[in-house]
Amino acid sequence: MEDNRLVASEPITEHTKEMAQQYRRILEMIGEDPEREGLVKTPVRAAKAMEFFTLGYKTDAAEIIKGAMFKEDYRQMVIVKDIDFYSLCEHHLLPFYGKAHVGYIPNGYITGLSKIARVVEVFARRLQVQERLTTQIKDCIQQTLNPLGVMVVIEASHTCMQMRGIEKINSVTTTSDFTGAFESAKTREEFMNLIQNKA
Numbered sequence: 001m002e003d004n005r006l007v008a009s010e011p012i013t014e015h016t017k018e019m020a021q022q023y024r025r026i027l028e029m030i031g032e033d034p035e036r037e038g039l040v041k042t043p044v045r046a047a048k049a050m051e052f053f054t055l056g057y058k059t060d061a062a063e064i065i066k067g068a069m070f071k072e073d074y075r076q077m078v079i080v081k082d083i084d085f086y087s088l089c090e091h092h093l094l095p096f097y098g099k100a101h102v103g104y105i106p107n108g109y110i111t112g113l114s115k116i117a118r119v120v121e122v123f124a125r126r127l128q129v130q131e132r133l134t135t136q137i138k139d140c141i142q143q144t145l146n147p148l149g150v151m152v153v154i155e156a157s158h159t160c161m162q163m164r165g166i167e168k169i170n171s172v173t174t175t176s177d178f179t180g181a182f183e184s185a186k187t188r189e190e191f192m193n194l195i196q197n198k199a
Contacts, residue, residue, distance in 0.1 A: 012044060019047035053088055056125030061136075064119055065144040068112035075148065077187075079103040080116040081195045089160050090127035098156030098172070101195040104141055105148040105181050116141070130156050134175040142179050149180030151191050 012020075020043035027034040027042065034043065081101040089096050100120045123136045138152045153176045162169045181187050 016044065016047045016051065019050060020044045023047055054126060056122045059122045061119045061122040061140045062144045064115050065111045068115045069109050071108060072106060072110045074106050074110060077103050077105055077191065078110065079194055080113055083117045083120045085120050085124040087124040087128045087133060089158060090129060092160040094160045096130065096156045096158040098154060101153045102137060103191050104145065104150045107146055107148045109145055111145055130154055130173055130175050134177045138177045138179060149178065149182040151178040151182040151188065152176065153195060
């Protein structure tokens with residue numbers, strides 16, 4: 001699959017220029033001078049950054065899994081834990097970041113382990129809320145791979161809570177969602193024990 005990551009050498013597109021104009025206007029509206037030395041290139045940099053942060057809109061997460069599905073007679077838990085991610089809160093356009101833990105129980109097919117991390121990244125690179133991010137990852141894996149069950153746990157820190165509002169810098173939000181075999185409390189407990197085991 002084509003890598004959509006932005007690199008410094010890429011030309012500035014009309015789309016980027018249009019976004020940069022909006023950032024320039026924002027700088028003016030907060031009382032800054034976009035012509036001063038430190039800010040001259042800021043609108044373009046901010047536009048490129050926003051394009052990178054939202055690359056997930058241009059990628060089909062299901063196609064990532066479909067591109068690496070392998071027939072395998074394995075029916076025990078597969079877990080990819082501690083997947084680092086960064087996303088933007090859709091309410092304030094401020095970052096939230098943390099770790100995702102994803103597990104599934106195969107039902108005739110497995111997928112490449114790196115593809116699980118890529119699915120997390122695709123959905124994280126959109127304007128998000130943590131609850132939806134958790135569910136979208138679960139739904140994508142369940143609908144595409146059709147395993148016996150999927151479980152996703154996300155632990156994240158939200159800068160909208162740390163920098164503004166309640167200003168609680170050490171707070172961590174945990175969300176979870178699951179399907180199929182993980183509806184069993186015993187299976188969920190096994191998953192939680194495995195992701196908490198740091199050995």
